[in-house]
Amino acid sequence: MRPAPDLLARRLLFFTGKGGVGKSTVTAATALLAAEQGQRVLVVEADDKGAIPGNFEQPSVGFEPREVYPGVCAMAMRTEDSLKEYLKLNLRVPVLGRLGPLARVLDFVATAAPGVKEILTVGKVCWEVRESIEGRADWDLVVVDAAATGHIIGQLDAPRAIQELVSVGMVREQTDWMVELLSDPSVTSLNVVATPEEMPVNETIELVQRARVELTVPLGAVLVNRVLPELFTHTDEATFEALRADDASAVLTSRVGSGATAVLDAARLAVSLRRTRAVHLAELRQAVELPTLYLPYLFVRDQGLRVTKMVADALAQELGL
């Protein structure tokens, strides 16, 4: 399917993906690109691993959003802080001080009651979006480095799960507007980052199928990261194969030295890797029926802001910006 030129024309973008595919980098790059398009962006790090600020070469952030790049603020989700903020906003509680170690209570309730941790994460995100829509907060766009593919359904489905379990009370009332916001295709989209490898592709296909059935959150795009370049056309490849034959490689060795073998082997490796991955890409394209964006494999030595910018540039190109 065509790319999704309107990827950034939402208020809330969730990014998921299998571990190791570069989900945080793609999330950071999306935020950076949106900021360069003039948006004020909040990036939320759902798992508090510190990867997002790292992508901007900034020290780790806390629950309070802090600017990590012009136009981009980042925050780390801490469910305990989220609960505190929630209680402060919703209850006039002198009681709070007498609650004892809130962390332990929360830890307990979160383990005991399914979805509590998730709702505190998604709830805070939704709240920031709603505040922005209603003009009380500044964000044009909230981008979430969300749970990995295995846990994203549980995370995004938390408000509905709570609705099913909790029939009355304050929480019940508040999940209603959250579900509405999360289900609105003009506001929210769930995007999946994958690499063209077997497991990431399988998990993406399974997730997309499940999400269509189990979630009301609209699916956005699949972003395929680390796509290797195609080295040769068909006829060029025949030429390459001929270079690997004894006679030709003898010529090469005499001209450029014994390192010629390494160069030929490296090209062979590049071709095979690309080919193996092409099979997975084709499978992905065929199975998901979603707009697909391709981000190149980056042959760079360093990590950090420069890489984030490179990914953002590639993304801009894919989006036709």
Next chain:
Amino acid sequence: MTRAEPRATSIESLLATKEIVIFCGSGGVGKTSVAAAAGVAAATRLGGKVLVLTIDPARRLANALGLEDFGNVEKPVPVEAFKAAGLEPRGQLHAAMLDTKRSWDELVLRHAPDEETAYRILENRLYTNITGRFVQSHDYIAMERLFDVHAAGRYDLIIIDTPPTRNAIDFLEAPKRMADFFGGRLLRWLTMPYRMGGRRGARVLNVASRPFYQLADRILGSQFLQDIAEFFLSFQSMYDGFAQRAEAVERLLHDRRTTFAVVTTLEGAPLREAQFFCEQLTKRDFHLGALVLNKTLPEYLLSADGARAADALAAEAGPIAEELAGTGVAELADAPRTARVLRTIGESFKNFAVVATREAELKTELGRVPDVVANVPNFEIDIYDVTGLARIGDALFGG
């Protein structure tokens, strides 16, 4: 803990001397394939009865191990699969996949004081939610299952790959956390009003806990709280069984027959996590047996000769192509095309050399590592059969 035994010097000796090898690392580094490959190599070369207990294998890998629809049941990997790979296994390889939900159900049936309690728990909707959804429950059940299989004594060697956790050390603490959880004061506190006779009991609560209930009631609604309490009251009846089990699991993880192998790729984030994990294992007195560097690029990409040749091919592509056109090979007759291909492969070499250099740098930055460090190359094809696993196994044993 002091260990008088001689230090293992290779993955091979580790697999030969230990009874349990736990492969761990962050998501996407290839734990499952490496664990399965270790199983294939051990069964082939060392002999004995080997079990690979895996969590979530790729479909084709599961098929290769004969796991397509068996889940929790341990099954022998057919000898034909080895023969097709040209291998004559000296031992027997078995494989099983961990079905979290079913393992939990079995656990409840085992520990519940009576059948009625067991079914009350199994039918509770909170139970389904907790066991099905929570990562922590996967952690615990994996270790619990390991204990169970080990205690049965059917295998000489058990290889397990750990579930993808948000935090690599979570599963180490799972047994203790599970025991604390069911024995905790907090649980007793939370379920108190219900143990004292339903909602009416709330009136006699002490001053300290009343505000919590009032608040919890306002936020969650009392029905929900009661559901939770009921569930945990049933669950508490299994506490003694649980606590003992959790302790035994913990002991087994610390046992000298058990070792850990940390798997990582040579990329920033997974490597940092692997490093952290190595430190934590040592700090907590677990046996850190090996570090496996997976999917590494070949060493020839770092060779100075290669770099020189790549530069020369790009710079002199034209003249070299002319000379090649003179060899009479049909595919090399078109000199401009050949020149283009030469420039492309020169550039491609330099591109991959950059990544290989980054990997080499990250490798030198590794701090504390175990005695055994194995390198597994990036195979250009997917590994999905015993032949492929044997190749990884060769790399593991040879490294």
